[in-house]
Amino acid sequence: MVPEDADELADTHTDAAGASGGAVVTGSAEVEVYLLGWDAVSFNGGGAKGAFARVYMAVHSLWSAKRSAQMCSEREDALVVEGTARLDPAHRADAINAVVSAVMFLEGFVNELFSDAADKPHGTPRTRGLSQTAREQMRELWKGGAVPSDRISVIHKYQLALLCAGKRSFDPGCSPLQDVAALIQLRNYLIHYNSESPNTVDLQRVFIGVMQRAGENRQSVGPPLFPNKVLGAGCASWACDTAARFVIEWQDRLGLEHDYRSELEAYPVDCRFNV
Structure with missing residues (x-):
């Protein structure tokens, strides 16, 4: 799993981290994560107000x-x-x-x-x-x-x-x-x-x-x-x-x-x- 760098998107704040196999997203910010075919993402701390996943198959x-x-x-x-x-x-x-x-x-x-x-x-x-x-x-x-x-x-x-x-x-x-x-x-x-x-x-x-x-x-x-x-x-x-x-x-x-x-x-x- 490759989280998107925060400085690459002016309109999206990313607060995601993890290795291949999944990511844990914390906080309430708007996030976008990049997932491979086997990755999973979970949300902690109340989840995010906007979550977007690009899945590559x-x-x-x-x-x-x-x-x-x-x-x-x-x-x-x-x-x-x-x-x-x-x-x-x-x-x-x-x-x-x-x-x-x-x-x-x-x-x-x-x-x-x-x-x-x-x-x-x-x-x-x-x-x-x-x-x-x-x-x-x-x-x-x-x-x-x-x-x-x-x-x-x-x-x-x-x-x-x-x-x-x-x-x-x-x-x-x-x-x-x-x-x-x-x-x-x-x-x-x-x-x-x-x-x-x-x-x-x-x-x-x-x-x-x-x-x-x-x-x-x-x-x-x-x-x-x-x-x-x-x-x-x-x-x-x-x-x-x-x-x-x-x-x-x-x-x-x-x-x-x-x-x-x-x-x-x-x-x-x-x-x-x-x-």
Whole structure:
């Protein structure tokens, strides 16, 4: 949990303190606290007359994706040792969860930064490293742009943030953007699934592209290509790695002081992952 610095907001007094895992707010002042996905806040001394919490969930989505990928890998190893060709529902579910959660992380992380820039003119701990001009341009795009923010694609949000900051955008024809585009296409297909579309030429190209990047299900299962060979431990791990590497490079290009990996490393659970 990161309480907001009092000198960063002219209109809000902050009287909050605590470590990751929660905060205790005392007194009757108006307060605002920043909470991660697992944080909780409690109010002592009669509470505060105005309490505002900004909750950041993007990194929780990445943790969820990594957990599913790990479980998928362990299950696939066991199935290969067994030598069974049967399809395992839990194995497939973990692969799907990893893909969907990885894209949730991608969209949530960029949305959180734009939202902070739009809502907090004086900045937040998440926007440190961005110039005032960059924050103002991001605010205008998020709140007053000609295109509603919920109609802007995930990839375009990342590119627009770089342009607002005067930084070099990603080359659409190269990695890591090509990998992210393939991941998002696969996630969109899973979310908007219909039983006929796997046979289209465009989607077959997506599936083959994913397997070329990620590898295929190591079980000795037969066709169809999707979902039997596409959805496996390789795909699940690739989804996590693709999302994580892309955001690392993006936040480095922006010059952000906040690094999402510090949150992932501090996750208050026994299950840990390489970040």
